């Protein structure tokens with residue numbers, strides 16, 4: 744087994760580990776991210792606040808109607824009570840009754856509007872509460888799926904790490920150092936496969952002697968351009 748082949752195998756394991764770890768990190772972020780639930784909660788809270796405000800407005804409108812009804816009753820009691828006989832006073836009371844009645848109609852219209860507004864707010868609360876419940880249920884399904892993927896990936900990572908340790912035992916320290924250095928500086932890819940006499944990583948054409956060197960069982964050949972370790976396959 745050539746040095747380049749051992750490193751190539753190590754590279755394959757490390758690339759898989761990189762993928763598994765990156766997905767695990769992403770899953771961690773997804774599990775921690777409760778933004779959609781928070782937004783749905785905020786929407787419900789907003790709808791509830793609006794409904795409470797509408798309730799208060801309706802109560803106020805009802806009180807105004809009651810108060811005016813009481814005034815009108817007082818006016819009618821005086822008007823038809825028989826104690827007032829002066830025609831001027833009676834006429835004033837009659838005019839007051841008309842004015843109060845007009846005002847009462849207007850307040851009753853307002854009361855009706857407030858009732859309709861409250862019903863709309865109540866319906867909005869029901870809708871947003873339902874949306875929150877739906878969001879939570881969906882999150883629960885997602886969490887279960889992510890949790891199960893997380894478990895699978897964790898055992899996959901464990902298996903790859905064992906494989907990696909086994910591979911490491913047969914690799915020379917100096918070569919491993921070069922490999923690790925390249926992994927750090929070359930975006931995780933230290934070993935490039937030779938494809939049609941070119942470097943499989945950067946695409947540079949290899950000289951005949953370099954292509955030949957890449958087949959050496961003991962020496963490590965490096966791409967002239969990207970400096971990665973070449974594996975002839």
Ligand SMILES: [Zn+2]
Nearest residue numbers: 942945966969
């Ligand atoms: Zn290259």
